[in-house]
Amino acid sequence: MENRHVNAIIVGAGAGGGVVAKELSVAGLSVVLFERGAWATYDDIDTDELNSQRAHALSNGYGPDNVRNKRVKIYPDGSSKIVLPTEAYSNNAACVGSGTVSYGAMAWRYMQEDFKLRTTYGHVEGSTLEDWPISYEDLEPCYEKAEWELGVAGDDSQNPFAPPRNKPQPMPPFSHNKEAQMLHDAALRLGFHPFPIPMLRNSVPYGGRPACYRMRTCAGFACPVSAKAGTHNTVIPIALESGNCELRINSVVSEIIVNDQGKITGIYYFDANNKKQKQTADIVIIAASATETPRLLLNSKSKFFPKGIGNENDWVGRNLQGHAYTGAFGIFNEDVFDDLGPGASVAICDFSHHNKGIMGGGMLANEFIRMPYLFSDIRPPGAARWGAEHKDFQRKNFKKVAQVIGPYQEHPVFDARIDVDPLVKDFWGIPVARLSGFRHEKDVEGCKFMSEKAELWLKEAGAIYTWQNVGGGKGLSGGQHQAGTCRMGNDPKTSVTDKWGRVHSVPNLFIADGSLHVNNGGFNPALTIMALGYRVGGYIAGEWSKGNRFK
Amino acid sequence: MENSKKISRRKFLSLSLLGVGGVALISLNPFSKSTSSNWRFFTNDEGVLVDALAEQIIPTDESMGARDAGATNFIDKQLMGPYIRYQETYRKGLKAIQETCKTNFKKSFEALEWEEQTKFLQSMEAGKIEGSNWEKGFDKEFFELIRSHTMQSFYGSPRHGGNKNNVSYKMMRLDYPVIIGQNRYKV
Numbered sequence A: 001m002e003n004r005h006v007n008a009i010i011v012g013a014g015a016g017g018g019v020v021a022k023e024l025s026v027a028g029l030s031v032v033l034f035e036r037g038a039w040a041t042y043d044d045i046d047t048d049e050l051n052s053q054r055a056h057a058l059s060n061g062y063g064p065d066n067v068r069n070k071r072v073k074i075y076p077d078g079s080s081k082i083v084l085p086t087e088a089y090s091n092n093a094a095c096v097g098s099g100t101v102s103y104g105a106m107a108w109r110y111m112q113e114d115f116k117l118r119t120t121y122g123h124v125e126g127s128t129l130e131d132w133p134i135s136y137e138d139l140e141p142c143y144e145k146a147e148w149e150l151g152v153a154g155d156d157s158q159n160p161f162a163p164p165r166n167k168p169q170p171m172p173p174f175s176h177n178k179e180a181q182m183l184h185d186a187a188l189r190l191g192f193h194p195f196p197i198p199m200l201r202n203s204v205p206y207g208g209r210p211a212c213y214r215m216r217t218c219a220g221f222a223c224p225v226s227a228k229a230g231t232h233n234t235v236i237p238i239a240l241e242s243g244n245c246e247l248r249i250n251s252v253v254s255e256i257i258v259n260d261q262g263k264i265t266g267i268y269y270f271d272a273n274n275k276k277q278k279q280t281a282d283i284v285i286i287a288a289s290a291t292e293t294p295r296l297l298l299n300s301k302s303k304f305f306p307k308g309i310g311n312e313n314d315w316v317g318r319n320l321q322g323h324a325y326t327g328a329f330g331i332f333n334e335d336v337f338d339d340l341g342p343g344a345s346v347a348i349c350d351f352s353h354h355n356k357g358i359m360g361g362g363m364l365a366n367e368f369i370r371m372p373y374l375f376s377d378i379r380p381p382g383a384a385r386w387g388a389e390h391k392d393f394q395r396k397n398f399k400k401v402a403q404v405i406g407p408y409q410e411h412p413v414f415d416a417r418i419d420v421d422p423l424v425k426d427f428w429g430i431p432v433a434r435l436s437g438f439r440h441e442k443d444v445e446g447c448k449f450m451s452e453k454a455e456l457w458l459k460e461a462g463a464i465y466t467w468q469n470v471g472g473g474k475g476l477s478g479g480q481h482q483a484g485t486c487r488m489g490n491d492p493k494t495s496v497t498d499k500w501g502r503v504h505s506v507p508n509l510f511i512a513d514g515s516l517h518v519n520n521g522g523f524n525p526a527l528t529i530m531a532l533g534y535r536v537g538g539y540i541a542g543e544w545s546k547g548n549r550f551k
Numbered sequence B: 001m002e003n004s005k006k007i008s009r010r011k012f013l014s015l016s017l018l019g020v021g022g023v024a025l026i027s028l029n030p031f032s033k034s035t036s037s038n039w040r041f042f043t044n045d046e047g048v049l050v051d052a053l054a055e056q057i058i059p060t061d062e063s064m065g066a067r068d069a070g071a072t073n074f075i076d077k078q079l080m081g082p083y084i085r086y087q088e089t090y091r092k093g094l095k096a097i098q099e100t101c102k103t104n105f106k107k108s109f110e111a112l113e114w115e116e117q118t119k120f121l122q123s124m125e126a127g128k129i130e131g132s133n134w135e136k137g138f139d140k141e142f143f144e145l146i147r148s149h150t151m152q153s154f155y156g157s158p159r160h161g162g163n164k165n166n167v168s169y170k171m172m173r174l175d176y177p178v179i180i181g182q183n184r185y186k187v
């Protein structure tokens, strides 16, 4: 039986796709939302210290699985390897909600400078650093929508570096646990400006969901009481309730269909029984993440798009970014570990921009859950990696170590990229994504700068021994904060979509996920991806109501 | 509702078992043991060696070490599940360790003095073991594999076969696992 034609197809029910599904279906468009993964509930997914989105030695609790999925990774020395989702695959998640089910839920707005990096810092050799085609002010109303519709707890008035806003965050911020309070006080003594981290998490009941009950099994895990707001428990249910949106789970989209006039008419996908199916629509929106979105565009070759859709100028899959995480550890005389969740709660933005000698910067904060197995790799330089001394360190210091860490704003690099492997295919026979290239050499300088500040902060807090763990070394970025691979811009020669997320060369094809980011800010990206979802979805719905059918 | 939840959970489990290879793939598996052994994948001799390696990586002191906490059981179990891809590496690596020890010391690894064992593993870690069994970098690679699997066994959830009675969590003065809710699991 043929699938009924609909107005819009959305590929990917993650941060961006979930928001677009709600915007379109509430506006009256008929929508099919495709998700390659399943509904992942707290009750259905067994997670633990070796099995989650935070510690995935044995498996990624929230997908994808190691059996059907793989990628190819090319290393700086030129060697290449097939990598599984629990390995160097650059994974986020694969389920309804994607990373927003298991994320830490920090809810950052990027700063005004983040949208104007080129203007602020000038050209950097070897980097495709650029301004966004939109300003912070353009996106501000969309940030506000994301904060109010999904629900954010925070108080930006305590952060003097926060960008201007029209409305406060809807819920009061979280209080600090022992470690965070200690860091908060130390930051004040240093003249820094500490404030509570904004969170997509209920500090009070909100949106029909209860308040967080402050346990620390949080970042990397689904919330047992649904206090964390992801797209799976906010906008996607609203989309489904509208009666206009059908969610098709366990359905892997393999190709965008181009007809003999060169028009995009729908997609092919493999359904839950691995049967190839066709779905047609007036509009197609790809929100499959910064790795899978370019893969899908590049796998959609035809005589009209011989290099893949949107890839006329070879920009699809370019500028893969993530975050170079960098910071420091400190050992304290007494226990600083506190199992009051979510863990991370205090941050500073004193070093996000206008730092001497480096481009950008990033926020610094304390950390979410620390797990015993992951702690076994946390050691000062030169300390034993195994044996009696290693074990003793674990015993003595697990509760005495605090960490300050932050995401450095990376320099986009043209050759850090996703393309499609010519030989390797996944379980469904679809050519897999290939990851290659490496970070800009200046990233490590920015990381060093931030790590020094993190170390200083820990020392002031009373750490008796500190060490830096400096990120940004050679290697490819991406991972849970992957972004940038289908950049938006005004010039079709140096970008993939226009400022509304529409692919330059195709009137009815849009992108709405982290791929759009021109750069990735010095913050976790999800709230910005959601805001872009509101922007792209709102634009389509608005035009549609005026009769524009994107032909 | 309750019922449908249960079904989906069972489905998920059976799927993951099949998919990851446990049950369904054993008979096809070229590396599975042939004779009777106490282990799922390892031979009894291999089990003794893995015990000794794990004990070096996390030794017994005032609290239990990795061997007694079930490291070999953990690795053996995972080699028939998510770590099926490492079967060949283990078979080859364990054999190489024993052959090198027999050539150099006329003894098996587990029969060496504690300090000799430590030295041997330090050379592996540094990539300094010589011999025809060790293609370039394999000593280091295999050491890292055993090191990380032993850490996983000892500091991971007991339900995967190691960390008997939460021994490592108790040692770290954790009253309960930091990842809560595991008491709900059936397997």
Ligand SMILES: Cc1cc2nc3c(=O)[nH]c(=O)nc-3n(C[C@H](O)[C@H](O)[C@H](O)COP(=O)(O)OP(=O)(O)OC[C@H]3O[C@@H](n4cnc5c(N)ncnc54)[C@H](O)[C@@H]3O)c2cc1C
Pocket (backbone or CB within 6 Å): A011, A012, A013, A014, A015, A016, A017, A034, A035, A036, A037, A053, A054, A092, A093, A094, A095, A096, A097, A098, A099, A100, A102, A103, A104, A105, A106, A107, A108, A219, A220, A221, A251, A252, A253, A254, A287, A288, A289, A290, A292, A293, A296, A480, A481, A482, A512, A513, A514, A515, A524, A525, A526, A527, A529
């Ligand atoms: C443990 C963890 C902690 C995190 N913490 C934070 C945090 O505190 N703050 C923050 O801002 N961010 C955080 N993130 C990152 C955040 O989750 C991501 O930035 C965000 O989800 C990315 O949004 P996206 O829309 O680009 O892609 P995704 O959310 O990944 O959505 C893409 C979806 O498309 C699906 N898909 C892919 N290919 C196909 C296909 N061919 N067919 C059908 N479906 C497909 C995927 O399965 C996925 O569900 C965290 C992530 C993780 C995993």
